[in-house]
Amino acid sequence: MKAILDSFDAIDKSAPQPLYQQIKNTIHDKVKNGEWKAGQKLPSENELVAALEVSRMTIHRALRELTQEGLINRVHGLGSFVAEAPRHASLIELKDIAVEVTQSGKQHSSRVLALDTKQADETIAHNMQVPTGTTLYFLHAVHYQDDIPIQLEARYVNPDLVPEFLQQDFSRTTSTSFLLKQFRPEEMEHIVRAIIPDARARDALRIEPGEPCLQLSRRTWKNDRVVTYVTLTYPSSRYDLGARYAVNDFQMRQ
Amino acid sequence: MKAILDSFDAIDKSAPQPLYQQIKNTIHDKVKNGEWKAGQKLPSENELVAALEVSRMTIHRALRELTQEGLINRVHGLGSFVAEAPRHASLIELKDIAVEVTQSGKQHSSRVLALDTKQADETIAHNMQVPTGTTLYFLHAVHYQDDIPIQLEARYVNPDLVPEFLQQDFSRTTSTSFLLKQFRPEEMEHIVRAIIPDARARDALRIEPGEPCLQLSRRTWKNDRVVTYVTLTYPSSRYDLGARYAVNDFQMRQ
DNA sequence: CAGTGGTCTAGACCACCCA
């Protein structure tokens, strides 16, 4: 246990970040990078109190929030344990497709079909909350899993908010990861539909006529302005969207 | 302010429920029944401390969790306010279709196509986590919004956990509201697919051949046992699934 | 039984906001 606790040196009482957040981050990192494995027992609250020299309430808050987020499980009288699997899926998370594919052990690649400017038509303008005719950045790309197309991305970006968007090489980094680095979105909207893709999309995704696709449209906000509006099209035969999670007040609210 | 605080008598220090939970419930009820309206300022932490005679940490925890759940907003240095609108939609919530339709000002009705027992085939058994061949309850129903079919429900229920399921009149109450009254599920799984419905489903939903549908499969758990496995089919032309929400650690986790 | 987490208290200091 000593060795486990030694690596908590990252806690800095004079840092601007709250102590409980630093503790959460440290544990989160340890779980995500595999240092602490699923099912493994965490140090007890009292051990952490002694090791980090913070009060038990602070430790408790960090662990309670991690429990609420599903990263760990706690059993009264027994201890705290790393949760079996990260289970929240892309239905409610904003997850990079490259990360998702890579984590499932496959190879991710992408091909950029277009990266330029585009005048907003009425629909796009409405979704981006800008006047019709505004010049926007536009990215069109296909994402592959082991060379099989699994996602078609059509993304509009507000040039005021992300001026350097066109200079990126989106065959190397995904637009999602680029935008996440620039912005931590404050608000998101997801809408899911079932569609029959048009010939162009069918061609890009290499699917048969008549095969249905899931279409996920996402808008993200920062400071009450739409940063990006993206439509992701998934062939139904190769992908579905899922989420499993513990239920709390959040889901049960009417 | 006095009148507002008077109505907090519901707090009972000897109750088995934690104080912070009682406070959360009281505020939640006040907001939901309209006593406290959107935008309205809540009593400050110190006022609540004085009125309820609990410590500030306890008040703070209640308000912090309500903030995290989106019911209230807090501004450092200013105060706490009732949030503008409940925005989470059915993508991540478990919402009764009848409530959803009614809230949009339309008329909900449903027709039961089947309500009986069924032997679990391999797929169903796997999803219900029971042996193949187990006898399950089965409900097949169509839901209408102003006499237009918008949802086809195919539901399996574990008879051990809900023995009285077959005795219900599901043309009067929905299965969702019945099950929610019996069980507060502990865990849920949602999977969304795009499909082309078969002739039987197409007929029940009165849609054209080739029209795609969204198919939402949901399983809910109680005490680590699957209570119910339901497949909901929505004609794409009449329904989509959406959610807009504030972003927190939960959504951003990798 | 000893160890664990769940809750609660009464203080404290600070950063923020508005007047």
Added chain:
DNA sequence: GGGTGGTCTAGACCACTGG
């Protein structure tokens, strides 16, 4: 300035778990 929420402490009591 005075009021607000955000954080933190050092204790405390309790209920639950396992041996």
